[in-house]
Amino acid sequence: MRADAARNLAEVLRAGARLLAEDPSTPLSAIASAAGVDRSTVHRRFATREALLSAVFEAKLDDAERVIDEARLTEAPVPVALHRYVEGIIPVSRAWPGDTRRMMRADPAAERRATEQSARIDAFVRRAADEGFLRADTSPAWARAVLDQLVSTATYRFPDMTPPQAADLVVDTLLNGLGR
Template identity: 75%
Template sequence: MRADAARNLTAVLHAGARLLAEDPGTSLAAIAAAAGVDRTTVHRRFASREALLSGVFQAKLDSTERVLDEARLTEAPVPVALHRYLEGIIPVSREWPLDTRRMMQKDPQARARRQEQGARLDAFLRRAIEEGHLRADTDPAWARAVLDRLVDNAAHHFPDLSPPRAADLIARTLLHGLGSP
């Protein structure tokens, strides 16, 4: 792909993510205008709003995959891996603000990919419990729900909070709010 075409695609995906998160009915023409490209540029790549949504979700899943890989959830010490994950996932949540649940209902491949990513995070939280970083009686599903909510709040309700600072706050809240005394 040519450099200008790659830039245009990135601009369209980011504009689509932002505008569709605000209003799911946003037109492709409005997304093209926000991306600074011609409407035909968007239509050449995406035949419909659903196709664009799929592209946005794939980009979000790709970014999440990189964060999970770089966090080294199975190798790094739990507090280090948690902080790496948080520092990476907060910018991803901000960059791709669309809720993936919508896509999970329509795209079996995206759903399977998201479930695999979720399983990696669930295994990490079970490891945190087994190693004593979270109380032994902590329900892993509850820990996951709390973690997801903390990330969402930091990413979207505290936009001026830097990712490293947000990671510090979330890790402290998770590990000491649920952690061993």
Template identity: 75%
Template structure:
């Protein structure tokens, strides 16, 4: 694969981030509006992406790439549960803010992206089951419920409290999940 020039890479990143933000707000946002928000001309966007759907697909891939990196770095299967949970939340809150698009929308159109998202979801499900099995969450806690609570807390921290720094969000989500559903 050829190496991308630094300015081209910066432009691509700007287009993807602007696209993520604007398409999350309005899925009908024009390519011209995305180009303007990214600080590039419309032909730059059209040269790279044949359609809004192609751009949206690239945004979803970027979000999935970022989420996968967070999952890897959290060490969900190796690190102690509270540590892994904190790492996950501290990493995923900025990803959720940077890529605010809802990946469920893409799942109906892109089976590869859907499979990636399902694999990532399965990793989190296994982590939550591990938290229950190891006694970090009350015995009898439904892992699906705990996962839904975790997702809701992450979403709230990322989007309802956008000024909250990621480490603070991780502290709060970890304390709320482990304290609210925990054994204490």
């Protein structure tokens, strides 16, 4: 793909993610305008809003998978891996906002990828519990729900907080709030 075409596609996906998160009925022409491209450019690439949503979801999954891989959840010390994950996933969540559950139901392959990614995070939280970073009376399912909520809160309620600052706060809250 040519550099300008790749840049245009990235702008369309980002604009689509932002606008469709705000209003799922946003027309493709409005997304094209926000992306700074011609409407025909968007329509040539995406025949429907659902096709664009699917591409947005795939881009979000790609970025999330990169963050999970780079966090080294199975190898790095738990606090380090947790910080890497949170610091990386907050920008991904900010760049690709919106409820993706609807797309997961419509795209079995994307749902499978999202489920696999979630399982990797679940395994990491179990590892944190097994290694004594969480209180013994705290279920990993509860800790995972708390982690997700902390990340969501840092991402959306505190948009001016930098990812490293947010990661510091989330890690401290999770490990010390639920820690021994």
